[in-house]
Amino acid sequence: MLRFACLRMVLCFTVALFIGSPTCRAAEPLTILQDTPAQYTIGRSIYLLEDPAGNLTFEQVQQRQSTFVKSQQEAPVYGPSSSVVWGYFRVRNQSQEAKWYLEIGSSYLYAVDLYRQKAPGSFELLRAGAGQPFQSRLLKTNRLILPLHVAAGTERTFYIRFRSRSILRFPLQIATMPVLYEANHRADVVNGIYFGLLFALMMYNLFVYFSLRDKAYLYYVLFIFSVAAEIACIRGYLHEWWPEPLLWQVNTRVFLGLAILFSLLFTNAILQVQQNLPWLYRWRWIMVACLFLVLLLNLLGFYVWAFTTMLLTFIPIYLYVYSAGILIYRQGFKPALYYTLGLAAFGAGIIIYIAKDNNLLPDTIFTESSLQLGNFIEAVVLSYALTSKFNMYKQEKEQVQAQAMQQATTFSQELIQSQEHERKRIAAELHDSVGQSLILIKNRLLLLQKQIDKPDKVALYAHDLLQTVAHTIGEIRGISYGLRPFQLDLLGLTQSIHGLAEEVSEASGIAIRVQADLIDGILLQEQEINVYRIVQESLNNIVKHSGAHQANIVIGREEQQIRIIIEDNGKGMPVSSAIATPKQGFGMRGIQERLSILAGKLVIKPAEPHGTIFQITLPVAATPVLI
Known part of the structure; x- marks a missing residue:
C-alpha cells in the first residue's frame, strides 16, 4: 500500500508538471x-x-x-x-x-x-x-x-x-x-463626524478669508476640501453624489493631485517662503510641473503612470513643505511650529495607511482610519497656526502703531519746541533789531524836534533817520521771508527754488546749479510749500554737514510723478540716515514727515567718487502742466 501511494504521488506530480491537470x-x-x-x-x-x-x-x-x-x-x-x-x-x-x-x-x-x-x-x-x-x-x-x-x-x-x-x-x-x-453603520458614523468637523473648519476659515482677504486661509480651505474629497472618493461616498459626466475625476484620483498643489500654495502663503527662504521657493516650479504631468497622463489615459508619478511627486513636496516649516520656525516665525506639527500628524497618518495598504501593518480600525485621523489633527492644528499667525501680525501691528504713536508724540513735542524756538528767535530779532531801530528812530525824532531851528543839523538827522527806517524795513522783510517765501505766491515753485539756490550759494560759497522742469500748478499750494521746505532743508544739510563746494539740483516732471535729485560732492553720509529715528536731527525728520504728507519716497545713496545723492519721488495726478 505504501509503495502504491508513493507511486501515485510521483505519477500525479509528473502529470501536473507536464500536463498542468488540476485533478492532482x-x-x-x-x-x-x-x-x-x-x-x-x-x-x-x-x-x-x-x-x-x-x-x-x-x-x-x-x-x-x-x-x-x-x-x-x-x-x-x-x-x-x-x-x-x-x-x-x-x-x-x-x-x-x-x-x-x-x-x-x-x-x-x-x-x-x-x-x-x-x-x-x-x-x-x-x-x-x-x-x-x-x-x-x-x-x-x-x-x-x-x-x-x-x-x-x-x-x-x-x-x-x-x-x-x-x-x-x-x-x-x-x-x-x-x-x-452593523459594521458599515459604525464606519458611517465615524466618517460623518469627520466630514462634519472638516466642513465646520472650512466654513469658519472661509469667513475669515472674506474678512481678511489673506490667501493663506483660501488655500487652507481648498486644501482641506481636496483632502476630504479624496477620502470621500476612497470611501466610496463621492461616487454617489458626484455628477456622472465628471465620473472620470473620481476614478483618477485628481483630488489627490489638487490636495498636493494646494498644500504647496498654502505652505508658501502661511510661511512666506518667498521672503524667508528664496532659495527653496525657486524649487516650487519643478513640483508644479510634475503635477501638470500627472494631469496630462490622466488625460491621455495612463492612469497608473499618473498615480505613480503623483506618489513620487508627493515625496519631494512633503520634504519641501516640512523643511520650510522647520527652517522658518528656526528663523523665529512661531506659527511655523504648529504648521510643522500638523504636517507631522498628517504624514504619520499617511505612512500608517500606506503600510496597512501594503500589508505591513494589520488591517484594524485604527490603521484603516489613520488617514482621516491624521488629516483631522492636521486640519485643527493648521487652523490654530493660521490663528497664531493672525495674532502675531496683530501684535506686531499694535507694536508698530505704538511705535508710530510714540514717534508722532516725540515729533509733535519737537515740533512744538521748534515753534517755541522760532517764536523766541522772532521775538529776539524783533526786540534786538527792530525794537532797537524803532528806539533809535524815536530818539532821533526827539533830537530833530529840538534842532528844528538849525537847518543843517535837521538835514543830517533826517538822512540818518531814513537809513535807519530802510534798515528796519529790510529786517522786517527778512523775518517775513523766513516765515513764508513771497516768491511762491508771486513767481511760482520753480523760480522760488532757483532763487533759494542763489541765496544759499551766495551765503555759503557753494556753487549750486539748478536744472528744473516747469512744475508750477501741478501741486496744491500747501503741497508746494512742503516741496520748497524739503529742498531748503536738503540744502541746509549740505551747507552744515557735507563740506561740499559744489551741488546740483535736478527736477524732472515725469508721467505721474515729480523726481527731485539733489547731489553734492562732500564727504557723504550713511545710507541708514534716510530712516528717521528718535535720535536723528530734526531736519531729516522734518523731511521724512513732509514726504509722508506728500506720499513721497526718499532714497539716499553715495555719489561717485564721493558725496551724497538725495533721490526724491513725489506722486502727482496726471494733470497738464500750467504755463
Missing part, C-alpha cells in the same frame, strides 16, 4: 458558511491569476484554472498596477441563511466583475466598481457589495475579476447583510 492538486480551500460566525475573511482562500494585458476572457480563464496561485495574504495587494487580476473561490453553505454577500473592502476599485455560478457549468455576471454608474449597482451603498446567494446545503464556485487605476488591493469578506450593516 492539493485540496483547494473551501469556505464553509455556518450560522455562527456570520462573517468570513477569504483572503487566504482565493486563488489568483494576474493578467498584465487585461485581455483574457472568462472562458480562457476557466481553461487556465491550473495556473492560478493560492493567495498568501489576508488582503491581496499588487501595488499601483494596470493589470487585471482574476480570482476564484469555493463556498459551501451549511447554514440556514441563503442570502450571503461578498464585500470588497476597496471602494475605489475601478471595476469588479463577479461570475456567480447558478448551476454546474453555468455562470451569470454581476458588475460593480467606481467605473460603473452608481444607479446601476445592485446595492445602492458606498461599499462594493455583491450578492452570492448560495442555497443552504449547496456548494458553489465563484470567479471574480479586479481592475484598478491606482492601488490594486482587494480585501474580501463574506457575511450576511445584518453583519455588514
Whole structure:
C-alpha cells in the first residue's frame, strides 16, 4: 500500500508538471458558511491569476484554472498596477441563511466583475466598481457589495475579476447583510463626524478669508476640501453624489493631485517662503510641473503612470513643505511650529495607511482610519497656526502703531519746541533789531524836534533817520521771508527754488546749479510749500554737514510723478540716515514727515567718487502742466 501511494504521488506530480491537470492538486480551500460566525475573511482562500494585458476572457480563464496561485495574504495587494487580476473561490453553505454577500473592502476599485455560478457549468455576471454608474449597482451603498446567494446545503464556485487605476488591493469578506450593516453603520458614523468637523473648519476659515482677504486661509480651505474629497472618493461616498459626466475625476484620483498643489500654495502663503527662504521657493516650479504631468497622463489615459508619478511627486513636496516649516520656525516665525506639527500628524497618518495598504501593518480600525485621523489633527492644528499667525501680525501691528504713536508724540513735542524756538528767535530779532531801530528812530525824532531851528543839523538827522527806517524795513522783510517765501505766491515753485539756490550759494560759497522742469500748478499750494521746505532743508544739510563746494539740483516732471535729485560732492553720509529715528536731527525728520504728507519716497545713496545723492519721488495726478 505504501509503495502504491508513493507511486501515485510521483505519477500525479509528473502529470501536473507536464500536463498542468488540476485533478492532482492539493485540496483547494473551501469556505464553509455556518450560522455562527456570520462573517468570513477569504483572503487566504482565493486563488489568483494576474493578467498584465487585461485581455483574457472568462472562458480562457476557466481553461487556465491550473495556473492560478493560492493567495498568501489576508488582503491581496499588487501595488499601483494596470493589470487585471482574476480570482476564484469555493463556498459551501451549511447554514440556514441563503442570502450571503461578498464585500470588497476597496471602494475605489475601478471595476469588479463577479461570475456567480447558478448551476454546474453555468455562470451569470454581476458588475460593480467606481467605473460603473452608481444607479446601476445592485446595492445602492458606498461599499462594493455583491450578492452570492448560495442555497443552504449547496456548494458553489465563484470567479471574480479586479481592475484598478491606482492601488490594486482587494480585501474580501463574506457575511450576511445584518453583519455588514452593523459594521458599515459604525464606519458611517465615524466618517460623518469627520466630514462634519472638516466642513465646520472650512466654513469658519472661509469667513475669515472674506474678512481678511489673506490667501493663506483660501488655500487652507481648498486644501482641506481636496483632502476630504479624496477620502470621500476612497470611501466610496463621492461616487454617489458626484455628477456622472465628471465620473472620470473620481476614478483618477485628481483630488489627490489638487490636495498636493494646494498644500504647496498654502505652505508658501502661511510661511512666506518667498521672503524667508528664496532659495527653496525657486524649487516650487519643478513640483508644479510634475503635477501638470500627472494631469496630462490622466488625460491621455495612463492612469497608473499618473498615480505613480503623483506618489513620487508627493515625496519631494512633503520634504519641501516640512523643511520650510522647520527652517522658518528656526528663523523665529512661531506659527511655523504648529504648521510643522500638523504636517507631522498628517504624514504619520499617511505612512500608517500606506503600510496597512501594503500589508505591513494589520488591517484594524485604527490603521484603516489613520488617514482621516491624521488629516483631522492636521486640519485643527493648521487652523490654530493660521490663528497664531493672525495674532502675531496683530501684535506686531499694535507694536508698530505704538511705535508710530510714540514717534508722532516725540515729533509733535519737537515740533512744538521748534515753534517755541522760532517764536523766541522772532521775538529776539524783533526786540534786538527792530525794537532797537524803532528806539533809535524815536530818539532821533526827539533830537530833530529840538534842532528844528538849525537847518543843517535837521538835514543830517533826517538822512540818518531814513537809513535807519530802510534798515528796519529790510529786517522786517527778512523775518517775513523766513516765515513764508513771497516768491511762491508771486513767481511760482520753480523760480522760488532757483532763487533759494542763489541765496544759499551766495551765503555759503557753494556753487549750486539748478536744472528744473516747469512744475508750477501741478501741486496744491500747501503741497508746494512742503516741496520748497524739503529742498531748503536738503540744502541746509549740505551747507552744515557735507563740506561740499559744489551741488546740483535736478527736477524732472515725469508721467505721474515729480523726481527731485539733489547731489553734492562732500564727504557723504550713511545710507541708514534716510530712516528717521528718535535720535536723528530734526531736519531729516522734518523731511521724512513732509514726504509722508506728500506720499513721497526718499532714497539716499553715495555719489561717485564721493558725496551724497538725495533721490526724491513725489506722486502727482496726471494733470497738464500750467504755463
